[in-house]
Structure formats: structure tokens, C-alpha cells
């Protein structure tokens with residue numbers, strides 16, 4: 001039996017960075033969680049403890065902060081590309097880098113109806129995300145959204161499923177459909193306007209969830225992914241993870257009341273988890289875009 005070192009990577013996880021850009025008295029915030037992962041010739045440290053090729057994770061963290069000072073952070077995809085190219089371009093044995101960034105949104109506080117210059121309120125749990133991979137000089141960008149919580153109070157049915165001796169679920173032609181969207185989309189091509197693309201993809205995801213009459217969350221998932229691919233040529237592939245946040249009708253009959261789809265119990269667990277990929281048949285090769293997450 002021979003034992004060998006398999007795929008590996010290392011880096012600093014969840015560097016919390018808040019950058020304030022001052023434009024006169026108006027301040028702009030970037031609130032990011034940045035994770036770095038480096039790949040390459042790293043056998044020595046694993047096999048013998050020789051660290052000559054190990055750029056310390058502490059240095060990686062410092063680089064994130066220094067880069068935030070040396071140039072405006074800008075869009076998370078560009079910041080990730082700059083960091084990934086720096087690590088792969090300056091360390092001979094580092095041939096690949098994955099930079100993952102979550103962006104936490106802040107809204108300006110309105111004071112007397114006017115947006116304040118330097119006071120903000122947290123936008124909620126939703127996060128814009130990216131995972132940039134640079135490998136042997138090529139780059140792949142997978143961006144997305146986490147925690148986009150949506151609900152429709154009608155326009156959703158679920159019936160026609162098999163019934164065996166364990167099935168109790170009632171068929172329904174009118175239910176609440178609710179989920180917290182985790183979406184990832186893989187970009188292809190050049191010259192992408194990251195901010196505009198994110199804004200439009202988010203809009204398409206939301207509009208499709210709202211307008212697609214749903215016979216299953218699976219059908220809604222496919223419709224959402226397909227709508228993004230139809231609207232956005234820069235997207236090669238969409239992956240969605242949709243927890244089915246069940247809302248059960250409360251039995252009000254003990255109180256002599258008829259529940260006409262008005263009173264629900266919002267269960268938090270267990271939940272159905274519907275996941276899938278929607279892609280173009282002529283999409284560019286994904287390369288290492290999804291490897292070793």
C-alpha cells in the first residue's frame with residue numbers, strides 16, 4: 001500500500017475587512033469577509049515540514065488589508081482577481097489561488113428623508129458572494145447570492161406525487177412557497193460589468209420566483225436558472241440551493257374555525273432541500289471553478 005498526498009490548499013479563512021472610502025464628506029463602505037486559498041507545489045510542508053514554499057496565512061491576511069489601502073476595493077470580483085493574481089504571480093510554487101468574498105450590505109440611514117453621509121444600517125442577512133480562481137494564468141469567476149429570503153402566499157401547488165404506506169402529505173393546489181435562495185453563477189467571457197450583472201441576475205431570480213406558477217420547488221428552481229441564462233449571455237451555468245421553508249396550515253377545527261389558507265405554522269426544520277444546476281450546452285469548460293470549495 002502506498003500513501004500519497006491528494007489535492008490540498010491552504011489560506012486564511014474569513015478575514016473581516018471594512019473599508020471606508022472618503023469622497024469629501026460622503027463615505028462609502030465595503031464590508032467584506034475574505035477567504036484565501038493557495039494551491040501548488042506544497043508537498044514539502046505536508047511530507048517533511050519544510051515551509052520554504054509556504055506563504056504564511058498571516059501574510060495572506062495582511063495582504064488583504066494592505067490591498068484595501070493601496071487601491072479602492074471596488075467590486076468584489078475585481079478585488080478577488082487582484083489578490084489571486086498577486087499570490088500566483090509572486091510565489092514561484094503557488095500556481096493557483098481561490099479568493100472567496102462575501103459582501104455584507106449597508107444602506108444609508110435616511111435623516112429627514114435624505115441619505116446620511118456616514119451613517120448606515122445593515123441591509124439584512126443577504127450577501128453578495130464571489131469565488132475567484134486563478135490557475136496557471138487563467139481566471140474563473142463564480143459569483144452569487146446567499147440568504148435571499150422570498151415567499152409567495154399563493155401561486156404554488158404540489159400534487160401528483162406517489163403515495164406509499166408512509167405518505168401522509170396532503171395534495172394541495174394552493175400553498176405558501178418560501179425559500180432562502182443560495183445561487184451561484186459561473187461567468188464566461190471578458191469585460192463583464194460585475195455590479196450590473198449581479199443586479200440584473202438578482203432581479204431575474206426574484207421576478208421569476210414571483211411570476212412562475214409553481215407545481216414544485218424543483219420546477220421553480222429550473223425556471224429561475226433558465227431565466228438567468230436566457231437574460232444574461234455572460235453566465236454559463238447557474239447552481240441553486242433552495243430550502244423549502246414549509247408553512248403548514250394550522251388545524252383550527254377544534255375551535256370551530258375554518259382555516260381558509262390564512263393561518264400557518266412556519267416550521268424551521270426539517271426542511272426540504274432542492275438543489276440543481278442549469279447550464280448551457282455550449283458553455284465554456286468550467287476548469288477548476290468549482291473544485292475544492
Ligand SMILES: O=c1[nH]c(=O)c2[nH]c(=O)[nH]c2[nH]1
Nearest residue numbers: 158169215216217218244272
Ligand atoms: O415543491 C416540493 N417539492 C418536493 O419534492 C416536496 N416534497 C414535499 O414533501 N413537499 C414538496 N414540495
